[in-house]
Amino acid sequence: MVITASKRETKLLKTPLAVTALTQESLDKQGIQDIRGMATSVPNLQMGSNGDSSTAISMRGVTSTDTTEVAEAAVSIHQDGFYSPRPQGALALMYDVERVEVLRGPQGTLFGMNSPGGVINVIPAKPKFSTYFGHVDAGLGSYNGREVRAMYNFGFSDTFAVRATYTASKHDGYGTQVQDFTDIASPANGIEKDGIPDVDQRYNKPVAAKDWYNNDNEWAGRLIARWRPNDRFEMTATVSRFADNGAGDSDYQDCKSAEGTPAACDHELRYLKINVPGYVRMTLDDYQLKTAYNINDSMVLEYRVGFEDERRHQLHDDDGGFYPPAEWSSIGAPQTAEQAATLSYPVSDNSSDTQGSNYRSVTHEIQLKSNGDHRLNYVLGAFYLYEHKQILYSQDFIENKSYDAESGSLIDGLPYGVVYDQRDRTTESKAVFGQFDYKMTDTLTLTVGGRYSWDKKGDHNGYEYGDWTPSDAWYNGLYEPTSVRAHQSSDLTQNMGRNAPLGSAANPLVYITDSDKNWNVGTYRLGLEYNPSPNHMFYGSIATGYKMGGMYEAADFCNNGCVKILEYGPEHVTNYETGYKGKLFHNKLQLSATLFLSDYHDMQNTGDKVIGINTNPNSPAEGRAVTAWTTDNLPLARIEGLELEFDSKPWDNGELGGYVSWLHTEVIRGTLIDEYACAGRVIFGQTQCGAPDEQISLKGNQLPFAPEYSLTVHYQHTLHLGNGYTVQPYVLMHWQSKMWLDVQNYDGAHLAQLQDAYTKFDGNIRITPSNDTFYVEIYGENLTNIATKNFQSAGLGELLASYDAPRTLGVRLGFDF
Template identity: 55%
Template sequence: MAGAALTVIAGPAIAQSAASSETVLEQIVVTASKRETNLMDTPVAISAFSQESLDRQGIQSARDLAGTIPNLQLGTGSDSGTAATIRGVTSTDFTEVGEGAVAILQDGFYSPRPQGALALMYDVERVEVLRGPQGTLFGMNSPGGAINIIPARPTFGETFGSVEGLMGNYNKRQIRGSLNWGVTDTFALRAAFMAERADGMIEQEMDLTDIEDAHSGIVKDGIPDVDQRRNRHLSPKDWYNNSDQWAFRLIGRWQATEKLELTGTFSYFSDQGAGDMNFVDCEQAAGTVNACTRTLRYAKVNVPGKKDLTIADYQLKAVYDLTDNIGLEYRTSYQDQKRYQIQDVDGGRHAAPEWSSIGERITPEEQLMGYYPIWDESWETKHSRYETVTHELQIKSRGDSRLQYVAGAYYLHEKKSIRYDMEMLAQKTYYEDPGLPLGFYPDGLPDTVIFDQNKRTTSSRALYGQVDYRLTEQFGLTAGYRYSWDKKTDEGGVTYGSWWGNEAWYNGLWTPNSIRAHQSNNLKWGMGGSAPLNSGVLPATAPNHSKMEWSQGTYRLGAQWFPNDDHMMFASVATGHKMGGMYEMTDTCANGCMKLLTYQPEKVTTYELGYKGTLLDGRFRLSVTAFFSDYSDMQNTGNKVVGVNENPLSPNFGDPVYAWATDNLTKSRIHGLEVEFDVIPWDDGRLSGYLAYLHTEITDGGTYSDGYACNEREYFGQPHCGDPSVANIKGNKLPFAPEWSLTVNYQHSIHLPGGFELVPYVSVHWQDRMFLDIGNYTGAHLGQYQDAYWKLNASLRLNGPENLYFVEAFGENLTDEDTKNFGGFNQGMVRNSYDAPLTWGVRLGYSF
């Protein structure tokens, strides 16, 4: 902050010595305070981008914002979700149960499902990213911050438009366009659309795995041992990590009277792609039995990916001027999101032969690992629907008076239903029993768990208000408070399962008759998850009828000092919260110990000191924010140890019982520094970027249970599960929180004869090591982290006279770095979600 103060003092002198130029940075208006304010006068850590800026950086969805904003990370889940993390505050639960820790909004309307983050980033006026808790004005589920995507609104009395096309590697083709029709001086329409297709960023083959096992007498017989009911040849356009999506938006704006303006928005998004896939971490696997023999993005697939995601949004905003100084605003929305999706979880990577067996476990490695040589797993969202209704009424100040305020009432109701199947078609199930017909229990029996949630609901009601008062011309105060009443219910949710292996899964269509339970030609439709409920897969729980309620107050207090019109210093304390929830009833001992897994809200209190200044006669913008956060009751989601197997018939007797769940684990402290800059260093040049420091530390490990890769750690001679050196996570860093990060962008305009302009652009991003899990595990071959890396993007754009058209060549991730954004572990292998490899192409655009 001393550096910021020095800038305030030295700023006028610097400006006087700067090279004379009429070029200045454009003014940016934001709505972070639910009123329109100048970016540099808004006492919040906020970054804002126009559509032009997004295009130059190749940002086309919320996922692409990673690396462009201080302390923002975006992770990708294979379930179509996007995990947004700001300053280490995150959520990794993509299910219907979970809520994001970073609120995603479209023009201020909250979008609760993480899949919706894919749909919004086209034809926008600007994107605002608010860092730090936004509990007062944006309410629940914004302890990390908020991303507000604001579409371009219609303009009265004018007709204009644009169309853009893109062609790139992976056979990528994209078209985007918009049309503004100013029907009259009081009524206008704006239509926008986008469509995109691209081949999968993967090398994909059919999985026809045919195994052999010498000591059980099984030889290759030409019959695949993995399920072939869905398997088929695919062209690259249908491979995983492809793109097949389109979207449309229509906005109508009507100045009904001098005092009343109405804006209605309809938008529709469709994603028909194959979905994403995780890949084995080849760097971690090197030198082990799991070493990669092909490229990183290689998979053998027997369950082709298919996604059918649609989102329909209806929004209405009515603004009424009660007086010249007081405005009334009413907002209501309805969002209907539907999704079907199926994914091949294993990707053709089966347990290593040295670690697996059919029948009796012979070698020490087989006994320790206990894997079956076939890993054949798929997840299928057979249907899901999320219907969300919101209402919000605001009264707010107008004009430039010393007192500015906003007060409001908010209501949200989300109705959720989903049928989700997790199917493991072969598990290690063998054990000897002379009393059985074969004298043993067959090996490789299947297992299916079905979550049938007919009606889950989330409701939130809130009252809020915030006041900004300028005591003097140079000193201002901010005070805001919100009180929320949140509720979640589960009405009739049932979990079905055949659990660790059951012949009933075959539904009478097959009876295992050898040591190997089945091959692919024994599998038929009508088994397992494809059989009617209560048939091949039986209820594992009684219908769940549960309700949880919370009430929570959040606040913001702040002070601002304006030494002159070009500089502001601010200090604030703000709080935020994310609501709790419940999962299904779970058998925590695999022997009838049923328990409802629940978790409570998390809370964050953040203290900030900041400076915002405009220097060099408007050619230089600088924002500096120092912050400290107290993060309590932190929600952490993953494959949790929930008990010990007490089933004496189970081959896993005595082992931990795991369940995908969220619990409140830790208290953490976070502090850091963010410096953003945007400068015209000389005529026709533009330099921008940020430098960020982030220190996160877990100060209380809570109920953390160390169950990560237990057998593999023993095999590699690493600390056992429960070892104090690993199990005590006090002092660990939060996931998705690199300590240092840096981005620098530069573009330069070269004026050519005839009104043409050539604009080269380059962007460099660097970030420090980042952990992908709260355990911070760094053991060889099992580490959950992304090492420090550099990335380089560049483009060269030719603008036509009066900017009526352009052509641009671009390249992103030019160094072709393989960077992870989300981690996982299965079958002895670290498996991650990776950012896109090197991409390049050409964009063309025309305005009229």
């Protein structure tokens, strides 16, 4: 297989990098339709999803769980070599591709910033000249699943061709979703159930299963035009659109962890009680132009320009209907130790609204590179990126513990809300790079490469409205609480909270942010490649990478007017790697082996972090920690591992492949303030959180999303029937050991931050005639219906988690024409 991982065409087995390359045939075998589906196909690759229609990608334990406009992915996404800065680009459906290349380890020299973990490059199939052909697939599956994929190649002449691709996928939401009409009672406070819901009903409406959370309603189209007027010049223009019209993702309660506690589930795992139905309208448009001019037989000049435009509107129910048990919550002053620990109101009623976002980026890249295989091969280039980001994002927290025993306040459950009006966030990157491969002898090649980047981030005229302290100002003067229960749903109107005008009593202007950050960074690659024979190659390399830092909005570090901008620094990695690639046993076995060690300095870690101590005397949480969703830097972490990939033909008509990997991750230096599940730990009698300014050591902890061992084995057998038909059964087994979901590695009962070891099976049976003009396939994914988590957070005594898909069964048909 020929790949472009080094930005030149090289054979996979002659490329001195840890690369997994998947063809469309490989993707079809495994039922992979987007990047999320590749988690079991690539060593040390993990995928997670969250509520903002994006994917968190982790490779070799290197990840970024911040998928907002603030940060960038740690594993960069490229489409035909064009950098895609937003992680939502990972959702684009993969169909009609030539191959997908997954490069593991830092790629700081050729691919630049924000690729310390690796690169995923999706390369679409090129239009073919002077021929007309097409293909269409359709399928039906579980949860009312429907899919269609179509491609047609227009080979108008021997110099001009166009290829058109369309794909769409739909399925209902998983599990069960019901409407939330929670009506609370507190006899001690004179509150009886009266048939009026206490949770917000302004958005509540019945929705069909096709519009439940965790559904699928996506489509994508791509048009590629290719023009080659002569042997020296070629131009390719691509226009594509990806659209998500679904409901978005939502977490479920981890029922297994809650067993034996007051928070135990009285419902199935995949269950939601919703008063804000999900709504997503997201589009991602890409426009790409690539030109290549062969200056002579050994030198090519290539220029690329790309423009990406992402727009999104999304409404999301943030609590999912998961409330603390009655004995852990209270109206009025807390009466028990559990109620005092949680400081929780009986219901949570939180929602968010991305009222509009627009992320636009333009990239330019010019490359001068050698063509063919010479004694000296090289790539020289320059790169430029500019991204402009706008978002109007708001959150309402409508039911909150607000009773103040010292002041004698009788109002409890007051709301608050915030609105972020980010008008001018920018990212700019300039870089020059070069890499040289010099054959010192016929068998020994030296690689020297380097890149220097000038990067800048800006946040100008960023307005933050609202108040993080529960207050009757949220009602915007349209309602005044008069009893211990602040309100019921019938008291709420559309002009309250985040829907009130900016600058009003409900949304006062509290902060304006204006900040710029700059980084000038050099990265490099040094390598040796030894080819003792055509079928064997050994290599070693030292490579560095980096990921830029950034800034969030301003935050009140003490909930009492201590305002500072939340900032974090860049991360840097040095990776030492040695490997082997070859063909063995008369070419029946193709084997790749990689041994690596990475030292990470200032590794970025995102989550709910303690930023200060609450000194507000009007807050029931005075003296407790103030937290914010932000990123900090771990001073030093180390990652080492071994990856073995193999493809073989052990006997006639049989194909056996897969990988085995060992991954050891460790924090060498790093601390945090322990604020994880403090209330739950008090309730369950576990080690309590320390003071809100007390640092605990993370030394020796493992990085999240990095199971120590993982294994995938897949086998396909071809049976030739007497009537000319072919039957191909295929089975895939994936196993991985325990995986931490947070760097704190907390393992207390009912609150553990981990996904246990598991095994999954996928399979299909495909039938084709002798002329291969059509196929029929029956498939099953996650056949044993294992529930596995890819992300989680702690509620009040229970865990909420993002789960991978349950068992799905279906049938597909495909036709060539």
